[in-house]
Amino acid sequence: MLLTGLFITLITVLSCSCKDENTDDPNSGGSGAACWGENWLIGTWEGTTPSTVQPFANTKIRIVFNTAELKINDSQAGNPRKVWAYNGTLTWDVGGAGEWSMNFAAGNWPDPDINVILFECIQMTAINQGMANISLRIAGVVQQDILHSIDLEWGPLGLTSSTSATSIDFYGDVEIDNNGTLQRADYFPNESTIRLTKK
Numbered sequence: 001m002l003l004t005g006l007f008i009t010l011i012t013v014l015s016c017s018c019k020d021e022n023t024d025d026p027n028s029g030g031s032g033a034a035c036w037g038e039n040w041l042i043g044t045w046e047g048t049t050p051s052t053v054q055p056f057a058n059t060k061i062r063i064v065f066n067t068a069e070l071k072i073n074d075s076q077a078g079n080p081r082k083v084w085a086y087n088g089t090l091t092w093d094v095g096g097a098g099e100w101s102m103n104f105a106a107g108n109w110p111d112p113d114i115n116v117i118l119f120e121c122i123q124m125t126a127i128n129q130g131m132a133n134i135s136l137r138i139a140g141v142v143q144q145d146i147l148h149s150i151d152l153e154w155g156p157l158g159l160t161s162s163t164s165a166t167s168i169d170f171y172g173d174v175e176i177d178n179n180g181t182l183q184r185a186d187y188f189p190n191e192s193t194i195r196l197t198k199k
Contacts, residue, residue, distance in 0.1 A: 045062070063117075083120045
């Protein structure tokens with residue numbers, strides 16, 4: 001959320017445009033054409049980890065977003081902000097020997113901040129542009145021999161169109177602890193992201 005505040009401050013200082021366009025898109029959740037609403041994520045997203053990053057190279061991931069719940073509806077520096085939390089399932093290593101699934105739930109937000117996927121969108125009204133980010137925190141919640149921890153981010157990304165994305169480039173890290181043996185892979189923005197595409 002700190003990045004969000006810094007981004008808003010920068011845009012507010014640099015922006016000299018004061019046009020007030022309010023062309024609400026049906027998927028925007030109101031507030032302007034460039035800020036997407038919650039429905040764009042609903043559905044199935046699939047992708048694989050990069051072949052260049054070890055361990056876990058070419059591991060297939062599937063995320064199914066079923067429903068969303070609006071958790072925050074306020075403003076920052078006069079810009080409308082909405083944050084949604086989702087219900088669904090993440091599957092790691094789809095079809096592989098290490099296949100593992102975990103449900104995420106909107107009801108887990110804000111405490112504990114685990115097994116939650118959040119989408120935030122802020123409408124920068126002065127420049128008719130949105131700013132969006134996704135935060136994904138998925139982990140095994142029951143003690144077992146193999147423990148998974150998946151912490152990924154998308155954004156913050158400036159949105160200049162009401163047309164929502166059909167692919168997401170996540171960065172962050174994945175850790176798997178197999179009975180005390182820890183493996184970790186790090187994914188970096190614009191370098192080694194995990195691309196998921198909507199099916």
